[in-house]
Each structure stands twice: as C-alpha cells, then as structure tokens.
Amino acid sequence: MSFNLFPEIQADLKQVETELEKHVYTDHPTLTAASGHLLHAGGKRLRPAFVLLAGKFYEYSLERLLPLAVALELLHMATLVHDDVIDESDTRRGIPTVRAQWGNRVSVHAGDHLFARSLLLVARLNNPVISRVMAKTCVEMCAGEIQQMVSAFDADQNFRDYLYRIKRKTALLIAASCQLGAIAAGAGAGIVRALKWYGYYLGMAFQITDDILDMEADMVELGKPVGSDLRQGIMTLPIIVALHRTADPSLSELVVKREKSEEEVREAIRLIRDTGSIEASHRVARLYLVKAKQELERLPAIPTRYNLALIAEFVGQRTY
Amino acid sequence: MSFNLFPEIQADLKQVETELEKHVYTDHPTLTAASGHLLHAGGKRLRPAFVLLAGKFYEYSLERLLPLAVALELLHMATLVHDDVIDESDTRRGIPTVRAQWGNRVSVHAGDHLFARSLLLVARLNNPVISRVMAKTCVEMCAGEIQQMVSAFDADQNFRDYLYRIKRKTALLIAASCQLGAIAAGAGAGIVRALKWYGYYLGMAFQITDDILDMEADMVELGKPVGSDLRQGIMTLPIIVALHRTADPSLSELVVKREKSEEEVREAIRLIRDTGSIEASHRVARLYLVKAKQELERLPAIPTRYNLALIAEFVGQRTY
Numbered sequence: 001m002s003f004n005l006f007p008e009i010q011a012d013l014k015q016v017e018t019e020l021e022k023h024v025y026t027d028h029p030t031l032t033a034a035s036g037h038l039l040h041a042g043g044k045r046l047r048p049a050f051v052l053l054a055g056k057f058y059e060y061s062l063e064r065l066l067p068l069a070v071a072l073e074l075l076h077m078a079t080l081v082h083d084d085v086i087d088e089s090d091t092r093r094g095i096p097t098v099r100a101q102w103g104n105r106v107s108v109h110a111g112d113h114l115f116a117r118s119l120l121l122v123a124r125l126n127n128p129v130i131s132r133v134m135a136k137t138c139v140e141m142c143a144g145e146i147q148q149m150v151s152a153f154d155a156d157q158n159f160r161d162y163l164y165r166i167k168r169k170t171a172l173l174i175a176a177s178c179q180l181g182a183i184a185a186g187a188g189a190g191i192v193r194a195l196k197w198y199g200y201y202l203g204m205a206f207q208i209t210d211d212i213l214d215m216e217a218d219m220v221e222l223g224k225p226v227g228s229d230l231r232q233g234i235m236t237l238p239i240i241v242a243l244h245r246t247a248d249p250s251l252s253e254l255v256v257k258r259e260k261s262e263e264e265v266r267e268a269i270r271l272i273r274d275t276g277s278i279e280a281s282h283r284v285a286r287l288y289l290v291k292a293k294q295e296l297e298r299l300p301a302i303p304t305r306y307n308l309a310l311i312a313e314f315v316g317q318r319t320y
Numbered sequence: 321m322s323f324n325l326f327p328e329i330q331a332d333l334k335q336v337e338t339e340l341e342k343h344v345y346t347d348h349p350t351l352t353a354a355s356g357h358l359l360h361a362g363g364k365r366l367r368p369a370f371v372l373l374a375g376k377f378y379e380y381s382l383e384r385l386l387p388l389a390v391a392l393e394l395l396h397m398a399t400l401v402h403d404d405v406i407d408e409s410d411t412r413r414g415i416p417t418v419r420a421q422w423g424n425r426v427s428v429h430a431g432d433h434l435f436a437r438s439l440l441l442v443a444r445l446n447n448p449v450i451s452r453v454m455a456k457t458c459v460e461m462c463a464g465e466i467q468q469m470v471s472a473f474d475a476d477q478n479f480r481d482y483l484y485r486i487k488r489k490t491a492l493l494i495a496a497s498c499q500l501g502a503i504a505a506g507a508g509a510g511i512v513r514a515l516k517w518y519g520y521y522l523g524m525a526f527q528i529t530d531d532i533l534d535m536e537a538d539m540v541e542l543g544k545p546v547g548s549d550l551r552q553g554i555m556t557l558p559i560i561v562a563l564h565r566t567a568d569p570s571l572s573e574l575v576v577k578r579e580k581s582e583e584e585v586r587e588a589i590r591l592i593r594d595t596g597s598i599e600a601s602h603r604v605a606r607l608y609l610v611k612a613k614q615e616l617e618r619l620p621a622i623p624t625r626y627n628l629a630l631i632a633e634f635v636g637q638r639t640y
Binding site for chain 2: 026027028030031082085104105106108109111112113115116117119120122123124126127128131132134135136138139141142143145146147149150
C-alpha cells in the first residue's frame with residue numbers, strides 16, 4: 001500500500017512525515033538513530049492516513065488533525081519497537097530490528113520515548129474524549145500483546161482466541177484512528193461511529209490478510225521472512241483452521257515445536273496450504289471487508305467515502 | 321520511610337493500596353504475577369502520599385485524589401520494571417527482578433501495561449492540565465533514562481550532568497505528585513507552584529541520599545546490594561565528586577571497568593569515601609532540603625505543612 005492510494009491527502013501525509021521526523025529527533029544520537037531506523041524503514045502510514053481521511057467528513061483542519069495523525073503513528077511505532085524485545089532464547093528474525101542493532105535496553109527506552117511523545121501530542125489537544133480513547137486503546141493493545149505472548153506455541157486455540165488477539169493487535173488502533181480523526185474534525189456521533197466500525201472491520205481484514213501473506217512462500221515483498229508467525233509460535237487464522245481440518249498429527253507437532261529448521265517451516269506451510277485454510281481465511285477477510293463497506297453507506301457520499309471503499313478493495317487483494 | 325510518617329493520610333493510603341491491587345490485576349496470571357511481584361515487594365508509596373498531602377491544601381476529596389495517587393504509583397512501577405530490562409551482557413543484580421524471574425518480554429509488556437493503566441486513570445479525570453503534566457513528565461523521565469544509559473561507564477561527567485539525570489529520574493515525578501494533588505484539590509496557582517517546587521527540591525535531595533546510601537558499605541536495609549551504581553556504571557554524585565578530588569588514577573580505572581569483582585567494588589567505595597565526597601554529597605542534599613522547606617513557607621500553616629517539613633527532615637537523615 002503506497003501513498004497513491006490516498007490521493008486527496010498526499011500533500012498532508014508529507015507533512016505527517018516531516019512532523020514524525022521532528023518527534024523522533026532527540027538530543028540523544030543513539031535514541032534518534034534507533035527510532036529513526038524504524039521511521040526510515042518505511043511503513044504504510046495507514047493510521048495517519050485514516051486520521052486525515054476521517055477528518056474529511058466534517059471540518060477538515062490539518063492543524064488539528066496533524067498532531068493526532070503523528071501521535072497514532074508514534075504509538076504504532078512504539079508497539080513495534082517493544083514487540084522486538086525478545087528473550088535471549090528466542091530465534092532472531094531475518095532482518096535487523098532495533099533490538100538486534102542496539103540491544104534490549106535501547107529498544108525499551110526508544111519504545112517508551114515514542115509512547116511518551118505520542119501521549120504528549122494527545123495531551124496537548126486538550127480533548128478529554130480523545131485522551132480517553134487513546135488510553136483505552138493502549139490498555140487493550142497491551143492485553144493483546146500479552147495474550148499473544150502467553151498463547152505462543154499453544155496449538156489448542158480457536159477462532160475466538162484469534163479474533164481476540166487481532167482485534168487488539170491491529171483493529172482497535174485503526175478503529176481509533178478513524179474515530180479520532182472524525183472527532184477532531186467535529187463530526188457528529190453517527191459519523192464518528194460509522195468510521196470507527198469501518199476502521200475496526202478493515203483492521204480485522206488487514207490483519208487476517210497479513211497472517212495469510214506470512215504463509216505465501218513465494219512472497220518476498222513483505223519485508224520479513226515467510227513463516228515468521230510459525231517460527232514465533234503465533235497461531236494465526238490459517239494455522240488454526242488447518243489444525244481443525246487435518247487429521248495428520250505431524251502438523252500440530254511441527255506447529256508446537258519451538259525451534260524449527262527452514263525445512264520444517266516449509267513443510268508446515270505445505271501442510272497448512274493443503275487443507276485449504278488459506279482460501280478459508282481469505283473468505284473470513286472478505287466478510288470483514290463487506291462489513292467495513294456497509295458502514296460506509298452510513299456516511300455522506302463525499303469523494304473520501306469512495307476512497308475508503310477503494311482501500312477496503314485493496315486490502316482484500318494486497319500481496320505485500 | 322514507612323507509613324507512620326504520614327499519620328493524617330494513613331487510612332487513605334490503605335485505600336491506595338487496595339486500588340493498586342485492583343489495577344495490577346488482569347486476566348493474565350503471568351502478567352498479574354509479574355506486576356504483583358513488584359507491588360508486594362513494598363515500596364514507600366511516596367508519590368501517592370505526596371498527591372494526598374498536597375490535596376490537603378485546598379478541597380481534599382479522596383474520590384478525586386485516589387485515581388491520581390494510584391496513577392502516579394503505577395507510572396513509577398512501570399519505570400522500575402522497564403529499568404530492569406537489561407542486556408544479556410549485563411551482570412545480574414543480587415535480587416530477583418521481574419526480568420530475572422519472567423524474562424525481558426514479560427517485563428516489557430508488564431511495564432507497558434502498568435503505563436497504559438496509569439494513563440487510563442489520568443485520562444478518566446477529564447482534566448487536560450493533569451494529562452499534559454503527566455505526559456510532559458513521562459517524556460522527561462524517558463530522556464533521563466536514556467541519558468543514564470548512554471552515559472554509563474563514562475567518567476567524564478560533571479555536576480550538571482548528574483543534576484540533569486536525577487531531576488528526570490526522581491525529582492520531576494515527585495514534583496508532579498505534589499503539583500497534581502494540589503491541582504486536583506482545586507488549589508490556587510501560588511499553592512500549586514510552591515508544592516511543585518517543594519516536591520522538586522525534595523526529590524533531588526531524596527535521589528542524592530539514595531546515591532549516597534549506595535556507597536555505605538555497612539547498609540543492608542536498602543534492599544539492593546551496595547555499590548550497585550558502581551557496578552552499573554552510573555556516575556552518582558559521590559563518584560563524580562571523588563573523581564574530581566582525587567589524583568589517584570586507580571579510582572577512575574576502577575569506575576570505568578565494566579565487569580568489577582566484589583573486591584574491586586569495595587576498593588572503589590573505599591577510595592571514594594577517602595576523598596570526603598560522601599560528606600560533600602550530604603551537604604548538597606541538605607541545600608536542596610533547605611530550598612524545599614523555604615517553599616513550604618509560601619503555604620498556609622495547616623498541620624500538613626509541618627508534616628511536609630518533617631518529611632524533608634527525614635530525607636536528610638534517612639538510612640534506608
């Protein structure tokens with residue numbers, strides 16, 4: 001997903017980028033480098049984009065939306081940095097993370113710093129409703145992280161466990177981005193609610209698609225090695241569905257194995273794909289996208305509404 | 321420092337304890353255990369106490385002060401948990417930390433969770449001024465942590481560098497506790513300002529005393545091994561003063577050495593004490609306490625004012 005998906009806010013997203021640079025900058029070269037490493041590694045800036053797009057549904061004021069857009073991306077970055085703090089016993093991913101380059105301590109402090117900067121931007125908006133939504137989202141995201149951690153390598157998980165986790169991992173922050181953009185623009189309760197639910201459903205579909213892409217052995221565009229969820233023991237939808245569909249015990253044995261060879265990861269992916277669970281997962285993602293698009297019908301028919309529908313289309317077809 | 325130092329708020333501090341239990345509790349046994357480990361390890365509850373005491377200077381309402389008191393302690397706990405995340409290469413402390421028992425990952429998530437819960441309590445107060453003070457304090461505390469990290473084992477530090485760090489490590493959060501307690505009670509700007517500065521000066525003295533206690537080889541009441549700052553390469557006031565006073569190169573050699581034996585730590589402490597830097601550091605702490613007490617003179621002469629003066633006396637004499 002690149003910026004041309006958001007034609008009407010392209011110039012404003014550049015300003016988000018400039019502001020992000022400013023907020024990542026500190027007097028401490030190591031910290032700036034660690035946070036900057038993540039910033040310059042790219043990213044879709046999906047959360048800022050949703051803040052700005054949601055702001056189009058009432059009084060669009062970049063001045064008011066900009067700090068919010070930046071705050072949501074900083075919070076997202078903070079969670080990414082902290083996610084990368086792993087135990088010594090864990091296998092390293094194929095790419096250099098902040099942790100891999102600077103160690104756990106810098107990662108923790110860099111994440112805390114991004115979190116605090118995000119918090120400060122939100123506090124300065126002087127809007128208690130926005131502060132509360134942000135805080136609640138943070139608490140839920142933490143609960144999701146913890147659930148992902150404690151349920152790792154546990155093959156005895158169902159669809160509901162999965163939905164609990166991806167709601168907190170992804171959907172709630174995208175929902176908050178849409179909701180808060182609309183609130184900051186002064187939109188009415190009905191518009192705010194529709195945009196929040198659009199963001200929620202879209203976020204669920206986005207994460208399901210992300211989890212499917214982790215199984216697509218021929219994809220290198222994702223920027224992380226294929227099968228990384230399998231290696232980390234994260235039970236994603238394709239894995240959960242496959243475990244329910246197969247009678248072959250070798251899949252569950254592979255899935256719960258803590259240190260897998262490259263060959264074992266490939267074998268697990270093959271077994272998973274053979275059950276048809278990839279297609280089943282795609283169907284679930286599409287159901288969420290239908291629900292996202294239904295929410296859009298509650299919104300005024302401004303061009304942004306079609307842009308949001310286009311984004312939903314794109315999520316269903318994304319290959320990176 | 322135990323609760324009998326705060327006679328007039330003793331019953332209310334018990335409620336703080338009950339509320340802390342509630343906020344540390346989650347659906348996740350591991351997380352609850354990790355956060356509870358820290359909660360039950362004790363702690364002086366200095367920040368909640370200052371919130372409540374500051375609240376006595378206008379309209380004391382436990383209902384309004386309680387969430388704030390709990391939020392400040394949760395934030396303090398979050399910083400403690402994250403401080404304990406250390407690199408694999410670092411030496412372990414003598415006592416089991418959250419990290420030592422549950423690993424880095426649980427520590428990061430437990431700290432994030434405590435941080436988010438604190439944030440949510442503050443957001444629910446619906447007071448943008450309080451939200452801003454909290455957020456600013458968080459940003460500064462992060463900067464202090466990072467400075468402590470990057471300046472570790474660097475013997476080329478002066479008094480100002482030290483003050484920069486302890487301001488952020490300790491004084492700002494105690495200042496915020498006093499300031500926010502007064503704000504939540506509806507006190508006027510003059511009272512809020514005096515209490516904030518009282519907390520700031522007291523916090524500076526408190527941290528200097530803490531750093532002195534780390535050099536007192538016969539103290540075991542502190543709950544951490546003596547010389548832990550030396551081991552971690554943190555240049556405290558007694559060390560900085562000693563380095564400026566001595567011509568003996570063996571002290572600076574010992575100080576910058578990353579892995580010190582027990583014998584070397586003891587030798588470094590002996591060299592530091594021989595310079596008279598402990599007494600010099602005590603004098604600096606006393607200067608800050610004089611300033612703290614001067615701020616109290618701006619406050620109405622209610623019994624709490626004498627209690628705050630007593631606390632300042634106590635900080636000057638504390639041995640644990």
